[in-house]
Amino acid sequence: MNRLRIKILIGILVLLIIVFSADRIFNFYKIASCLFPPKETFATVKSFSFSDKNSLKEWSEKILKGRVSYTVESQLGESYVHAVSDNACSAMYYQIRLDANRHPFLSWRWRVAAFPNKTCPDNLSSKADDDYAARLYVIFPAIFFANSKALEYVWANDAKPGTVVSSPYSPNIKVIVVESGQKEGWEEEERDIYKDYVAAFGSRPMLAIGAISFMCDSDSTKSKAETFFDDVKIFYKK
Amino acid sequence: MRNFFLVRNRLELHYLRLLVLSLILPTLLVGGCLYYLIFYLLAEQIGIPEAVVEQLSPVVQKVNIFLMVSIPILFLILISIGIFLSRRLAGPIERLENELDGIVTGNLMSRRLKVRKGDELKPMVDSVNILLDKIEKK
Numbered sequence: 001m002n003r004l005r006i007k008i009l010i011g012i013l014v015l016l017i018i019v020f021s022a023d024r025i026f027n028f029y030k031i032a033s034c035l036f037p038p039k040e041t042f043a044t045v046k047s048f049s050f051s052d053k054n055s056l057k058e059w060s061e062k063i064l065k066g067r068v069s070y071t072v073e074s075q076l077g078e079s080y081v082h083a084v085s086d087n088a089c090s091a092m093y094y095q096i097r098l099d100a101n102r103h104p105f106l107s108w109r110w111r112v113a114a115f116p117n118k119t120c121p122d123n124l125s126s127k128a129d130d131d132y133a134a135r136l137y138v139i140f141p142a143i144f145f146a147n148s149k150a151l152e153y154v155w156a157n158d159a160k161p162g163t164v165v166s167s168p169y170s171p172n173i174k175v176i177v178v179e180s181g182q183k184e185g186w187e188e189e190e191r192d193i194y195k196d197y198v199a200a201f202g203s204r205p206m207l208a209i210g211a212i213s214f215m216c217d218s219d220s221t222k223s224k225a226e227t228f229f230d231d232v233k234i235f236y237k238k
Numbered sequence: 239m240r241n242f243f244l245v246r247n248r249l250e251l252h253y254l255r256l257l258v259l260s261l262i263l264p265t266l267l268v269g270g271c272l273y274y275l276i277f278y279l280l281a282e283q284i285g286i287p288e289a290v291v292e293q294l295s296p297v298v299q300k301v302n303i304f305l306m307v308s309i310p311i312l313f314l315i316l317i318s319i320g321i322f323l324s325r326r327l328a329g330p331i332e333r334l335e336n337e338l339d340g341i342v343t344g345n346l347m348s349r350r351l352k353v354r355k356g357d358e359l360k361p362m363v364d365s366v367n368i369l370l371d372k373i374e375k376k
Contacts, residue, residue, distance in 0.1 A: 062285030093285045130288065137287060143274050145281035145290050146298070152287070169288040213285065 046096055047233040051079050056092060063090040065219040080109075080230035083134075083216035085116075087223065091137070091215035100140065100194055100205035102236055106212065107190040109230040110134050112155050112182070117223035121158035124175055127168045131220045132156060134227040138193055141210035148172060149207060151196055153189070155179040155227070164200050174200035186230070247332055253324035261316045273301075330359045341370070348374060 048055065050072050061070070066088030073082045081092075098104045115121075116131035123129050134155040142148045150173045156163075159177045167173035176196060179187050197205045212234060218225040277298065281290045330353070337351050350370060351363045 060285075062289070064284075064286055064289040089286075089289075091286050139287060141278075141281065143278055145277050145294055148281065148287065148290070150287040167288060170291040173287045173291070211285070215286065 045233070045235040046094075047231070047235075048094075049079070049231055050081050050229075055079075056081065059092040059094045061090055062093045062213070064217075065089045068216050078230075080228045081214075083214075083225075083227045083229065085216045085218040085225045087219055089131075089215070089217035089219040091213045091217075093211055093213040095211045096209065096234065098209035098234065100197060100207070100209050103192055103194045104209065104234055104236055105190055105192055106136065106138060106153075106232075106234050107188070108136060108214075108232045109186045109188050110155060110179075111186045111228040112179075113226040113228070114224055115157045115182070116218035116221045116225045118157050118221055122156070122160075124156065124159055124163065124165045124177070125168050128220055130168055131218045131223070131225065133216055133218075133225040134229065135215050135217075136232070137211070137213040137215070138209055139211040139213065140197075140205060140207035142207055146172075147207075149197075149201065149205075150174070151176060151193065151200060153178045153191060155187075157181065176200065186228075188231075247328065249331060250324050250328035253327045254320050257320040257323050258317055261320060262313065265312070265316065330354070330357050334359060334363065338366075 048058070050056070053072050055072050056070060061067070066086075068083055068085040068088045068090045070081055070083050070090075070092055072079060074080075112133040115133045118129045118131065120126065120129055132154040136153045138151040138153075140149040152167065152173055152175045154175055154177055156177045157180070159180050161177050161180050163175075163177040165175050167175050176191075178189055178191075193209070194205065212232070214229050214232065216225050216227040277294060280294060280297075284290045284293060334351065337349075340346065341349055341351075350367045353360045353363045357363070
């Protein structure tokens, strides 16, 4: 009888290992999503035009060092988020549940008024210079934080657009340079998160998107940075 | 005279196995869930991916070192509790079995079973003694 119980226990363990391994290979979640397409679990579109003063109330502020001033401002009929960092680092964070395998897109507009004062402007792998006037995160949280992944779209001081490197903090955070250097006016961006993920990590996403975030920081370089964000939108293309 | 082997017979070993499993499995399950839940919530609270890595990694290292030291100690304590409890459960049964064996093999119908003070088996032992009384009278 005892042997039978031990055999049952071993059987359950082996079954769990097989299911877990098979899930890593075949991605049951994706198969289940195809068979039973989610209706309300996943947001299809979320758009932030920051058209009124309370637009940022939907977002939570994550403070690392000091507080970056994020305010909704209007000028010439156009409203946007104005971020000013003075030796500070804090981000605006929005939790959203999205299936990364369904090719969600992230689009936004941004404009940089002042860059952080980096010692080596094109060095993306230094913690001492890990400040960007503007960056947007797409975060893929895991049960254990060390397995979480993130895509980080940055407006760098002087790095080549299209460059993809690992963050100096973790290989699970990939920095993607979208814009670089001073530019006049607003720049519009649209990114296929799935494609960027595959290009950056070399494999398809195993985790769902759990949050998006935008940030302006200048704490590492103890300098100032100023940026404008607008029309942050996450959507699936038909 | 009592002997002081850790596990003295099959019944005690059986109880010990059940007790240790029922102590260790829930401990591991609850501990594991708490471990992951706490770090998940902390990571969600911190939010910024770089900050999560920078702030939580040293904490995880310290917690892991603490767990590496404390888990063997905890297991030793749980196994000791298991041995103590299994002895408390199996001891009276074993004693009763020995005494009954003595009565049956030695045909000592005048002998009566004895129990220790506060023994949970006392009602059963009393019944067996009454039975022995009746057998002896016949």
